[in-house]
Amino acid sequence: MDSETQKDTELEPPSIIDRYYTRWYRADMKGQPCEDHCILQHSNRICVVTLAETHPVLQNGRTIKTINYQISNGCSRLNNKVSGKSKRGGQFLTDFAPLCRITCTDETKYTIYSCIRGRLLEVNENILERPNLLLEKPSTEGYIAVILPKFEESKSVTENLLSRKEFESIVSKRDQQPQAS
Amino acid sequence: MLPLKEKDKPIIQKLLVAGCCARCILRFCCVGVQSAYRQPEQVTLQEMQAFVLKGENEKVQDPAAAASTGEDNNSHDAAEVLEGPPCKRVKLDPGDHADPSEDEKSNLGESQVCVACLGILQDLCGTNQAVKIADTVKAQKYEFDSLVLSISLPAQLCVREHSCWLHVKKEVREKGLVLDKDDVIQVKEAFKWIMQSLVAKELGGVAVVGKSGFEVGVEFTHPETDSDCHFLAKVCPDCFKPTKNKQSVFTRMAVVKALEKISDDKFLKQYPCPPARPACSCVPQDVQCLHVSVFIAGRYNKFCRSLPQTPWLIDGERRMESSVEELIAAPILTAFRAGGFNFSSSGREDVDVRTLGNGRPFAMELQNPHRSRLSKLEMKELQETINKSSDKIRVRDLQIVTREAMGRMKEGEEEKTKSYTALVWTQRPIQKEDIGFIDEIKDLTLGQKTPLRVLHRRALAVRQRVIHSMNARYVDDHHFYLRLKTQAGTYIKEFVHGDFGRTKPNLCELLKTDTDILELDVESVDVDWPPAIPE
Numbered sequence: 001m002d003s004e005t006q007k008d009t010e011l012e013p014p015s016i017i018d019r020y021y022t023r024w025y026r027a028d029m030k031g032q033p034c035e036d037h038c039i040l041q042h043s044n045r046i047c048v049v050t051l052a053e054t055h056p057v058l059q060n061g062r063t064i065k066t067i068n069y070q071i072s073n074g075c076s077r078l079n080n081k082v083s084g085k086s087k088r089g090g091q092f093l094t095d096f097a098p099l100c101r102i103t104c105t106d107e108t109k110y111t112i113y114s115c116i117r118g119r120l121l122e123v124n125e126n127i128l129e130r131p132n133l134l135l136e137k138p139s140t141e142g143y144i145a146v147i148l149p150k151f152e153e154s155k156s157v158t159e160n161l162l163s164r165k166e167f168e169s170i171v172s173k174r175d176q177q178p179q180a181s
Numbered sequence: 182m183l184p185l186k187e188k189d190k191p192i193i194q195k196l197l198v199a200g201c202c203a204r205c206i207l208r209f210c211c212v213g214v215q216s217a218y219r220q221p222e223q224v225t226l227q228e229m230q231a232f233v234l235k236g237e238n239e240k241v242q243d244p245a246a247a248a249s250t251g252e253d254n255n256s257h258d259a260a261e262v263l264e265g266p267p268c269k270r271v272k273l274d275p276g277d278h279a280d281p282s283e284d285e286k287s288n289l290g291e292s293q294v295c296v297a298c299l300g301i302l303q304d305l306c307g308t309n310q311a312v313k314i315a316d317t318v319k320a321q322k323y324e325f326d327s328l329v330l331s332i333s334l335p336a337q338l339c340v341r342e343h344s345c346w347l348h349v350k351k352e353v354r355e356k357g358l359v360l361d362k363d364d365v366i367q368v369k370e371a372f373k374w375i376m377q378s379l380v381a382k383e384l385g386g387v388a389v390v391g392k393s394g395f396e397v398g399v400e401f402t403h404p405e406t407d408s409d410c411h412f413l414a415k416v417c418p419d420c421f422k423p424t425k426n427k428q429s430v431f432t433r434m435a436v437v438k439a440l441e442k443i444s445d446d447k448f449l450k451q452y453p454c455p456p457a458r459p460a461c462s463c464v465p466q467d468v469q470c471l472h473v474s475v476f477i478a479g480r481y482n483k484f485c486r487s488l489p490q491t492p493w494l495i496d497g498e499r500r501m502e503s504s505v506e507e508l509i510a511a512p513i514l515t516a517f518r519a520g521g522f523n524f525s526s527s528g529r530e531d532v533d534v535r536t537l538g539n540g541r542p543f544a545m546e547l548q549n550p551h552r553s554r555l556s557k558l559e560m561k562e563l564q565e566t567i568n569k570s571s572d573k574i575r576v577r578d579l580q581i582v583t584r585e586a587m588g589r590m591k592e593g594e595e596e597k598t599k600s601y602t603a604l605v606w607t608q609r610p611i612q613k614e615d616i617g618f619i620d621e622i623k624d625l626t627l628g629q630k631t632p633l634r635v636l637h638r639r640a641l642a643v644r645q646r647v648i649h650s651m652n653a654r655y656v657d658d659h660h661f662y663l664r665l666k667t668q669a670g671t672y673i674k675e676f677v678h679g680d681f682g683r684t685k686p687n688l689c690e691l692l693k694t695d696t697d698i699l700e701l702d703v704e705s706v707d708v709d710w711p712p713a714i715p716e
């Protein structure tokens with residue numbers, strides 16, 4: 001059994017995302033073309049919000065100027081603190097709660113949203129120091145935030161999201177159409 | 182002879198009229214002579230009636246008897262005083278006490294059930310009960326040297342006791358200035374005095390003692406008078422707050438607390454004094470036997486990558502057919518004939534992780550074992566039985582330990598070291614020289630955010646953990662074995678794949694390529710408990 005595992009992995013590089021997470025997508029967030037988000041849901045219901053590889057931030061060799069978790073005058077996701085096993089004190093997010101705003105060096109601006117309901121556990125402060133992480137490893141070290149859905153909603157939170165297959169078919173159709181922008 | 186004194190007479194008279202049994206009257210007279218309770222209740226009643234009557238017939242004796250009441254009525258002296266001439270006279274004249282006895286009975290009405298003990302110190306306290314208790318114990322085939330008898334009484338008995346106390350409080354205090362409610366012998370106490378020797382006899386002379394690891398519980402209920410307590414909830418609502426586990430808020434504890442708070446006036450307004458006569462006796466419930474837990478310890482190996490340590494349930498459904506604890510526990514439960522168990526260990530491994538080397542210390546509490554002593558040889562045989570039952574696990578150093586010793590396993594757990602071997606995959610092709618530097622790294626401190634895979638059930642925190650040393654063994658251009666010696670509590674998987682950059686530094690950073698962990702083995706858990714047992 002052990003040697004089999006090893007053979008398999010030689011053929012196909014392993015991935016902790018494939019092993020433990022399910023990928024869910026939201027395409028064209030809030031009607032903004034190609035602003036696709038990807039949610040990685042762990043089997044323990046924890047969700048990691050990331051940029052889908054098709055997101056404009058990751059296209060056309062863009063580079064990032066700033067990432068800002070201060071989403072309004074009164075609210076910064078950086079102030080989020082959770083305590084204890086029950087994660088008391090974490091900000092509660094709905095599907096379209098903004099998480100951060102990204103400004104690229106070409107002055108394009110993008111807002112990243114939570115995509116799912118749940119309690120905000122943490123945001124990724126590493127990308128503030130090294131914005132390139134987001135460009136180099138958007139689905140792992142360049143994650144945006146970690147969200148814990150309510151226990152009773154752990155299945156239903158992804159109902160409005162696209163499966164990987166659905167998302168891929170949307171992307172391929174989109175690619176065939178002449179782009180408006 | 183009953184150790185009663187002149188000043189007991191008003192108490193006896195009042196309680197006889199109130200409908201108390203003879204043994205309860207002894208209790209309220211604060212008689213602490215156990216043998217007085219052991220004689221048949223009817224005999225005691227007759228003697229008591231004779232005693233009261235004798236006083237009425239021979240007022241002449243009063244001064245003498247009164248003189249003796251200053252003494253401790255529980256003492257042997259007091260008993261001797263009462264063996265004086267008056268009692269003898271009563272004995273010599275059976276006709277004299279037979280008649281008033283009849284009179285008393287007709288006064289009492291039809292029910293003979295005691296208003297204070299609800300029959301517990303009457304028919305529910307004797308050889309029949311002792312036989313029933315002994316039969317239950319024998320049927321369950323417990324192994325034990327001694328047993329303790331415990332008794333559970335309906336809570337309303339406290340209310341009735343309080344009512345009786347208020348009824349004779351004045352008389353009891355006159356009997357002795359220092360006497361108070363606490364000096365009244367408790368129903369429980371009297372029951373044990375009577376039953377302990379009877380049960381011991383039925384079980385062939387086993388010691389029935391005040392403290393033992395083997396407890397035999399007798400429970401009585403009395404549905405007829407359950408509502409006796411209810412008025413207390415209105416008077417003292419604070420004492421009766423609903424709790425999850427209890428069926429009724431009227432627990433004995435709560436009732437006792439409420440009775441301490443309530444004033445005599447209030448009590449007397451809401452509850453009859455003396456208590457109303459019950460129609461029937463208490464109902465004895467099934468006899469419950471409980472042996473104190475036995476604790477055992479050992480070390481286990483886990484050779485299988487699809488075996489969880491404990492049953493793995495997702496949405497109430499089993500994910501794997503077995504578990505380490507179940508494989509170990511099954512033969513042990515059989516050997517000790519235990520009712521249940523609690524398993525604990527020095528840390529735990531994931532379902533896909535093997536535990537090799539000397540194994541991982543574990544301990545088990547065996548609940549209600551019917552057998553509690555196994556010899557060293559029998560323990561060794563038990564260990565062999567476990568090891569033969571499955572090739573997925575292996576147990577060594579299996580032994581009986583004390584509850585206190587179990588703490589040694591958890592103590593200092595954080596400071597202990599653990600050794601692992603991980604099979605690592607690298608994205609970038611590697612050569613032997615690329616991983617040589619790993620061996621040079623000593624005492625590398627990691628900052629580990631609570632891994633995402635456990636974050637749903639643990640608090641979010643950054644924990645400092647030390648990797649004391651590492652050793653890399655090249656396999657091929659994408660694989661190598663990494664041996665690690667770490668502080669307990671280090672998350673190895675996260676150190677290798679980085680957990681979205683949440684463990685820092687991580688192996689990806691050190692090797693400047695993505696790395697992943699394919700297999701993990703625990704090589705040693707360096708906890709020196711339990712002591713090793715030579716094979």
Ligand SMILES: [Zn+2]
Pocket residue numbers: 201202203204205206295296297298299300301302303
């Ligand atoms: Zn009684």
